Each structure stands twice: as C-alpha cells, then as structure tokens.
Amino acid sequence: MSGEIGFVANRPTYENIVESSVSSKRSFLIAKPTIEPGSWTLSSGNAYLAPFSKTYRSLIRDVIGVTVEGLTPLARAESLADCIATPNTFYYDPNEEFLGESWAWDDGIHLWDSANIYWDQFPSLYVNLGGVDPNTLGVAPELGFYFTQEGQSQPTLGVDLLGGIGMFEAFTASVPDGWTYAKTDPDVVATVLEDNANIYEGSASVKLDLAGATATTRQAISALVTLIVGKRYRISGSYRRYDDQACVSFAELSDSGETNFLAFDLRSSGTGRASFIFNGQLGEWRRFTLDFIAPFTASKVILGAKWSTGTVTGGVNFDKITLKRVWRQATYEARIAADGVPSSQMGSEGILFAGKTVGVGSVAFENSDGAYDYAVGQLRWIGRKIEHYVGGSTDLGEVDIDDWDRRFTGIVQTIEFSDERVMFQLDDIRAKFHKLLPPNTLSTHDANIEKSARGRVKPLLFGSKNAIRPWRIGFDSVSLVTGEYLIADTTNWAPGIYSIANVYAYVDEDAASKVDTSRRITMNLPQVEVAPETAYNGMASITAASTYQYNFTKIAGDSWTNNFAGSKLLLHGDGHVEWSAGGVTNKAVIVGLSAAHDGALNYTDINFAFMIQADGTMRVYEEGSQKATGTAYTSVTTFRVKRTGTTITYEYNLNVGGGWVVYYTSSTASSTALCMKLSIYTGSATAFAVSLLGFGQVDSQELSGAFVLKENVGPFVVDLSNQSLNFDIGASELTATVPVGLYTATSLAKTITHEMKKGATDLVCSYSTSTGLYTIARPSGTLNLKIQSGANKESSIWGLIGFGRGGDKTAASTYAADVAVDTVVSIDTNRIIRCDALGYKDDAIGTYTGTANSLIQIGSDIARALIRVWLSQPASIDDTSFSAARVLAPEQLAIYLNEFESSVGIFNRLEASNLADIIVGGDAKVVYAVYVYDGEEVPVSRRLESRDLLEPPLFTRINEEVFSAVSILFDKRPDNGEWRRETAVDTSKATIYDSQILKEIETYVLMLSTAESLAARTLAISQSPSLRVHIVSGTRLFKSRIGDIVTLTLNRAPSLTGLLANQPFRILSIEPDVLAGRVTVDLVEA
C-alpha cells in the first residue's frame, strides 16, 4: 500500500523501468462507466446541482470526469466557487465533510428536518455549462474504477495548477517563463540557464548551476499558485543532479512572502525554511513527489540548489514539474489476472504509408466474489473508456503516477459477464475516429433543391479546388430567379470558407467537362475590383488604366448628351463605382450608379451621380437634382458612389492613400440592381481610372460556403450565324452587328443597345428577368424591326432573343419579344455552373494553422480540423507533432468530399500525401509523424543489439512489395472524379526484379511538383524488395511507435556484409506486451 502524504525523492523514472532488465512492471486500468444523474436544479449563477452519490464496494465513487452532449469534457473546478464562476466546469467532492457526526439523508425535501442541518446533506455534482440548463442535454458523469495486479493506493490527480510552466519550454532573459529567479550570492554563482542538452521531456529543462560557490549560497526559481487550505496536493517532477555531491537540490513550499513554510509533517507551517532535499545518482534523471496538505492559500513553489561544503562544481536540472490537486486516494484493487490485459498492437498495412491496423482486444478483471455485480449491472459501460497505464518499480522504488505510460484508451464494445470475471471487448479510441464524412446531407424533400442533389451530402472542402460542381440548393430571395449554390458545408465551421475564386457558366456539359475556357462566362465576384465592360457611344477610346480600371475619352465637343458609357455588369448588392480626377481639375465629368440599363444621354438620367466640374468643385446629382455642391477637389482626388445595404453615399478621397470622406448620403433608398453610367461634358476630356467593386452576378457568401447568382447568366452564344439585327427608324435599313461571344441576358441586351445606337442613338434593348422577354424600344418616332425582310435575316439574332421570324415588327416604337428567352425559374436546371474555391478558413486566432484567418491546406492542419470539429475529439491532438508536421510536410493539399467516405480512408490518403503516419497514441492523442529520416542519430534506447532480443530475428524480403513504377494520383477533379497522375519509373530496377506491377496511390496532393517528388520518394522505397526484420525485444521499445527509427547491430544478417552495424530500420508495426515484458516489432529498412 502507498498513498500517504510524504516526500519521496530518488524515485525511478518510467524510462528506468523500461530500460532496466530487472524491474516490476504493472498494469493499471481505470474504467470510467457512467450513470445518469437525477434532475438538475439551479444552484448559483450558472451552476446547477444534482444530488449524486453512487456507492460501490462500500465506497462513494468519485466523479472523475463529466462529458456533455456536444461539448468538450468539462474541466474539474478546484472549488464550488470556481465552478460557479467558470463555464464548462464541474465540481464534485465525494469526501465532503458535513455538519454532524455522521451522514444521513432523506429525499431532499425537508420532510424530517426543517433546515439544512443533517438530513438533506449528501454529495452533489455541480456543473456549469455557461448558462445552458443541463436538463436539456445529455450529461454523463464518469465514475472511477481502478484495477491492477497488486493492490495499492494511488492519488487521483487534477489538472496541473502550474499550467504547464513546469515543462520549462519557454524562457525570457534566461529565466523560465512563469517563474521568478532569486539567488543569494550574485558574485559567485552562475545565473539560471536554459538547458537544451539535458532534457527530461520537451525541448528544454531549467538548470541551476552553483559552480564556483564556496560559501552558504542558494539559487532558486519560484512560482506562485493559489491553493485551498486543508486540501491535499502533489508536487512531482524530474530532477537531475550533476557533477558534485556538494550541490544540494531541494524543494520548498511557502506563503507568497516566503515568511512561513510548509513543515516536514507536510500539513503544518512554520517560520523556518523546510527544505525537502533530493538525492540520487549524479548525472541521472530521477523523480520526486511531495504530497502535502496546503497550509496557505497564496502559495509559492520553490525549487533550488544550495551549497553544502567545499567548492561546488555542479548544479541541478528540473523538468516536468507539476502541482496537482489530489482529489482522492484511489485504491487499485488486485483484480487483473495474468491474461487480463492484452498487448496492444498497431501495424502498418505494408512498407508504404497509408493505413494502419489496430488491435487492442479485451481486458478483464476477476469477479469471482461477485463484488462488482451491482456495478456492472447498474452502470453504463458500453461505449465508455477504459484507460490502460503501465507503471511499476525498480530497486529505486516506485514510478509515480505522473510518469506512468498511458498504453491505450479502449472503448468498451462488449461486456462479457461470467461467474469468474468481467471481460470488456475493446476497440481502440480510434473507434471514435471511424465516422462517415461529410456528416450532413441535403433535404430529400425541399423543392428548391435541384432533384439530383436531394439527399446527397453537403460537401466538405479543404484547400484549393477547381471545377467544383456546386449544388443548386435555393434561389435568390430578392430577385426570385436564378439560384443559390452550395460549395461547402459550413454547418460545423463558423469561419466559413476562405474565398470563391471563380464562378463560371458553361455553354453545355461537354464544355464544362473539358474545362473549355472559350465556352464559358466568368462571373464577377464581389471581392474583385474590375474595369467595367461597357456599352457606350461617343467615345474616342476606352483604354486600360490598370488591370481593373478603364479610362474613357470622348470624341466630340462640350456636351453631356453626345457621349455615354454604361456597364454591362449590374451591381446587385453592396458595391461602388470609383474613378479619379486624373491629374486635372478643369474638366466636367459625371459618373454614377443608375437603375436604368442604359440610354442616358444627359446627366439628369443618372440616379446617383457624382459630378466634377471644370471649376475645380464637385457636386452630387440625383436624376438631375443637385444634392450637394461647392467642395473643391484636387487633381489626385478619387471619387466613389457607394451602396451599403440600401444606402447610397458619395465619398471622396483627397489624397492617394488618404481616408475616404462621406460627402453626401442619399435620402433615397436603393435596393434594385444598378449599373455604372458616365458622361463627359468637356470636349475630348477623359473619365479616369473607372472601376467597379461589389456584388455582380455572384453574391458570394463565404460564411455559408455558398453563392447566389443574381442574373440569368446564360450563356447566350452569339456567333457568325446569329449576330445581325436589321431595323430602320423610318429611313433606310440599318444593321447592328453583335460581336461574336458569350453573353449574359443583360450584357446581351446592353451590347445590342450599343450596336443599335451606332445607327440610332436613342434605341434601347432591355431584358426583363421577371418575364424573360427582350424588348427593343425607341422613346418616340418610327422603329421597324426587319425580322423577316432584313438583309441579314439568315444570320439574324432574332431567334436568340425571342422574336418570331414570321414577319417584321412595325407600326410601333416598342416591341417585346414573342417568347421568353431561357426563362429562369426557382429550380434552375439549365445553367451549367462550375466554380473554383478555396476551402475552410482558419478562425481569428489561428487555431488550426497557426495563422489567423488563413486557408487550411496543409495535411496536418486539415487533420487537426477534421479531428477537432468533424470527429468531435478536440482534446485528441498531439500539438507538438502536428505543429512539427506543418513544417516538415508543408505541401498544399486539397480535399473535396461530395460523397460519403470513411474518416479512416481520409486519414489514409493524408498519410500517403505526406509520407506520414497518423497514429492514435495510448493517451488517445493523435500523433502526426512525418517520415523524414535522413541519417540522424538514433537515441540510445532505440539502438538494439542481439543481447536485447528475446528471440532470433527473422529477416524477409517480399516480392509483392516490389513495384516497377509508382503512380501518384492527385488533384482529383470535384465535378467528374478524374485524377491527375504522375508516374515514376526505374526500368533498370524493374528489370532486375522482373517487376511488372504498377502501384497506384491516391493522394490529396494539389501540385504537380509535389506529386513528382512524392512519386520519386515512394518509388525509392518500393523499387526493390526492402529488408524486413521481425524481432522480439525486451521492454526498451515500450514507448516507441510506428515510424520511429531503431538501429540494429547483429552479427548475422542477410546484408552485404553479412552483419548489421547500427543499421537504421523504421518501425512498421509494434506490439508491446506489458505483462510479459516483450515487444514484438516489425521493421523495414529506413
């Protein structure tokens, strides 16, 4: 038995057990069944309580965890006050002391008593869900059951109250972060040093070096922590004395002022310093534990080194220091039989990466005495965790619980109950990672969803993907036409997707399949500033001022009505038109946004217009009505007419790079589609640097992973056979020729207008989104459409825009088409839409990529997001390996999932893409280990010689693992599932081994260069039969895992030299058997 308060130093480390050929290794099982608590009542603040007292084996069981539906497991609050103050915590103290000499209780209503004195007092479980009523959620308290091979008591520890600073991973000015450094003799001793050479865990330890000290002196680091007086705690950690026995290392606990100290009885305090002295072999890491009853609230943990005699040459390292609440002393019952704990096994499916097999099997505990009948019968065990730890002892003593190795976490699949024992069939915690993704599906009965998409999955998108075929899931609620298209499901992902790069409308499926750029229209995206394509007249030139700006220069002399330009693009939501004074202040130009498609021949025809005048001042006009005037502008002033929501503002920016000033805010609300219109008054003058920004045909909605098409995007195909339009205005026949190309419905109308204006300047062609009808009109006077009699009737456009060819249109000035053209209905199935998009975006603190709001596209970052969010295992990330993998495997990957796929399959492809092993560790942490071995030195513990082997090694070379070529399949197209392929071949090797098998590997690689590299690396592994070794070692490889490198030194081997001398091998599979002290390992040449 153990478990008393006390101080023990010179304890062995877990490594000592592993590396010692004579030690005691013990299995410890912690089972965590659950049972529903009763109803919850509000206690205080957001904390609810439920009476909870489950007694099994004569002991009120501790609640060691609480899981809540949809939340990460709750943290255990140190006190009820902490629980009340802190969301997502629970509080439970089964040893709670009550008033009175003994416990007694009734039903919680004061039937037998009138006050809260005796009867109603029994332990309660408190939870704080941040305001959520736990009665509305599933809440599962986990009870602790403990088993081992030899009965003993071990503490149940809480979280590290030092918050991880005892790992000594970060230093500032040579002092570990979170600690204060003090020394009594600054002239003699060296200062605290970060030690990267002597490490217990992580990448650094702290070193207190007394070298040179000749008199009483000490140096120490200290950290403040808040404890609860009278409660039990444990400080544990690793230390390493070095060089000199005269350097004494110690620990102390004091109040915050170092006035009173924890006494040697470990529960009192006194004014004298009580130093708990560490001993142990110089140069070796040892462990210490200090169990105590807290005498202070504001407490200080002090670790130090002090002089004892002579001239000191050494010092002490500290690492992995923790301070934890001891919630209870748990008695581990001696109920595990010899075959009660299986070896856990994990293996690769071959010498290549991708795919793992896992075996955990079953655990059992003896129950011949029936002691656990009630516990098994009354509690919920299925689906709950059983954790397996390994500890033990050497001649030095017992490994403390903080240094135990967590071998595996099993999920109970089956309970077998017999008179003799209770057996649990387990699956690895990886069972939690077996899930079909994507998790959400589209409605099967929503009439607004295209039929082919109903019931299908809502896709997931990571990284950059082109040619996505989005699902039509609704329609634009404003225009009630066209559609809403889903790219990626953001149900579980609040930050949304990074961006929509392009949206295309293809002429037909064949064009989409071939990605025929000549047969598609590229939609305008709201975040992209564009130079406005226009229908215009009276312009001498339209030139590009930049990649997104046009200069418009008029031909004729001074007049508002002899020139015009109007954008083909409509702004459907927020957006603006922007332009510049262009270096002069003596020209008159008007630019604005207008609801009418075109036809403006005067400044009075623009709904919202910003005018600059030749006198150097600016004005605002709305349909000819002056709204603001008189403010001067400069030659570098830029101007905007901007719509935000339904509000139009007029803004100017006097200096390049300066701030925008709102000049006037319109009192007229605007919600309809607007186009840009401009007119130039001054002869031969120019409207400079005109650009548009805002929601055009596409209203992108990154937060919801979707976009909305605002117009009938067609495309309408105009070619040589249908580009002509004959008409007259009472005189000779005129011909308008529409340039060959693809048009949206609106842009076609505007282009026809533009071409007709070349013959008659007041003609307008328009398209109605509500009726689908084109209309050609003249404000007044004669207009005849020569549909049947026109000179170009064989190549006329009439059919395309819905005019019947039965006869000319005469005797009116306005003609609507005979039939609707390509009418858009709420369920639009005519448009062939594809898009390019960048997938899920990181959150504002960079949880997944390390960079806020960035694109998640690196393998380990994608895996992290999948595990945390879609697999709901947020606590399962081994942050160290995932962060390292971000650097070691930085290749861009891209995943588009629009069919159900097992998460295991996804991880397999990630492994193949990064040459990595994704391993679920015994502590239920997922490790992302990228294979990058390049001859680095292997730790001593993994250098094996024949004396370390329990059985003769077995060498194999396998023909099935030899491939003539390796094809990396990458960048799978979302719309048709076609892979790109990059193949690496070595014909000479293939000839030698007569290999004819092509190995295809499916990956999420995006770039060709990555695929080339991957193919070459994979071929190098598989072009010749690798030497495999099957070994059975002692316990030295207990802590190793798949992908680790070990070296073998053997005096017989089928190698070039007939032996192996420190030959590196990579672990393919590993099966540690704790009780037998054996580790069975399959290795392959590294």
Place this chain on the structure above:
Amino acid sequence: MWQNLLRTATLSISSADGSFPAKWMLDPMKSMVWRSKLGWTVVAGFNDKLDFNLGGVLVATIAAGYYQTGAALAAVVETALTTAYATGKWTVTYDTATFKFTILHSITAHVLLNLTGANIASTILTDLGFSDAADSSSAITHTSDYTSYQSRHFVTFDLGAASLITAVGAIGLQSLTSLGSVRLEANTAGTVAGFQSPAYSATKVAADFYDDGLIHYLSQTYRYWRIVLDDPSKTSGYQQIGLPYIGGYFDLSVPPERATMGHGQDRFSRSSVGDAGSVFVDVRPTGKTRNIPMKLLTDVDKANLETMQKTIDQRAQFFAFDPVNVPAQFLYASVVVGDFVHHMGGGPSSAYWDGNITVTERLQ
C-alpha cells in the same frame, strides 16, 4: 482460524478517511484497508480529558472533533484549559520543527496528571505526546515527551451477542514505532465510556508483529471488542487495518512431521532469456507456502479440518504456525487440507489419520 465473527459484526470507528472506509476491514482482500483520518480525532470519553493540578485538581474537556493539524488541536486544547481555569493565560502550541506540543500557563506552575488523573482512561495527554509513566513536575511550561503526528484511534466491534473468543488478530497494519502499541479490549458495554474500564485488555508492541500482522490467543466471552491503535509518534499521521480477526481457532493435537515439512515460496516473478543469453526479469512479490505433513491426527482433528474446508473452501484464513523449535509464524493464507489416509489401516486404532496441509500466503 476461519471462524471470523467480524463478518457479521457492527463496526464503529473513531474516524475514517473518505477514501478508505471502515467496511473495507471486512473485505477479504488485504489491500482494501480502513484508514483513520490524517491527524488528531478527539472522541468524547476516549481522549477528550486533560487532568491537571493548578491550585487543586482540575479537568479540561476538549471539544470532540477532527483536527488535521497540530495547530488546530492546540487551539482547542487551549480553549478547554481556559474554560477549566480562566485566571491567567493558557498558551498551547505545536512546534512544527520538533512536532511536540507545549502547554504554558502565564502565571502559575501546575502539574499535568499524566498518570494519576481521574480521567486518565480518556486522557488526551497521550495523544499530545506526554508519557504516561509519571505525572509531570510542577512547572509553568510543559513540553510533550514524544513527537505527536496523530491521535490514538480505535475500532469497536459489536458481535451481536457475547461470544467466546479464543483468537484475535489483524493484518495490513502499519508498523509500530518503539513507543507504539496495539491494544485489544473487550467489554460488556460497547460505548466509548464503557470501554474506559474494559473487562479485558491485552497489549501488543512492535516485537509482536509478524510481517504486517498480529495474533493474540485468549479465552474470553464478550459481545463488544475494541482495537485501540496507540502510536501518536507514527509520522504517517494515520493508522490502518487491512483485515481484523476476532473468533475462534483450533489447535491440532499433534505436531507436524518436521522431517518432511516444507517451507516454500510462490515465486511470481517472470523471466525471459534472450537470444544471446541475457535475462529479463519482471520482479513480483514472493508469497510464502508451507507444506505440512501430519501424522496420527485424531478424529477430532480430522473433523475440524474437514469442517474448515467445508466452511470456507478456498477463502483465505488466518494461519498461525507455532511448532516447537520453529519460529512462530502468522500468515494470511489459504489452507488446503489434502486427503486423509488411515494411518494404521483400520482396526481399533482407526482414530488416527495421516494427512497433508498446504498453506499458501495471500499477498493481496
């Protein structure tokens, strides 16, 4: 010894750590122990009186309760002394360097009646570390003779009816300091007050231990039994019992055949021999085994052994082994009796049997 009457007894204890309930004393698994609370527990009638003479014999009554630290206990002792004698100022302290209590009266020298006090049966002075060999000298200040990390603790067993007890034992005990003792008491009344003058009492010290257990033979008939764990100097701050035994025993009428008696060990350690001759050992504890051949067992012996087997089967028993010229041993073990063979082959001497007893220590 298999007739442990405690299985149906009612327990009452001075205190229990919430992680080690008293009922665990009744669990046959040795490692399931009862453990007292850390520190000092004052129970009225057991250790709540302090007799002293200050101008006359006085007694202070300390408030019953649990005191985790010496300072907390010192405070209530001081309060009790002040109540008993209010003139001047009492100061009671606990020195966290020496772990002794000091009782100081600001004015008057006084005598602590460690030995002759009227309430010595329920004195707290023992718990405070004062020797009970003699009353103190008269002085203003008294510092306890011994260190004190905890109070005395007790467990009382109510057998339900007066029963003849011939053997009392316990295993899973902590070792005693040189000052410590385990006292067995029996009485007709089961109250704390009743046990102030028990009808029967026997004391065991460290030298009486065999491993972590004690055994005591007697012949007393009482309903109430109490074990008092008296070792305030024990630094662990608590006491524990794995499994107590109060019941009967039977003694075989003949000694074992010493010539062929075997003392063995269950060696649970496992070892593997490596490819190159290296040895890997998983060290495990070793249990004692005893193989005891018996000759000329009487019919009574045979009947007793058969009854034992029939009654408890493979469950562990307390087994005392005390043959002549062999060191006494006391094991918690399973005792298995082999077949009985008629020693003489029949006839008038059929009352004599040969048999074999196998004893295997239960480590857990």
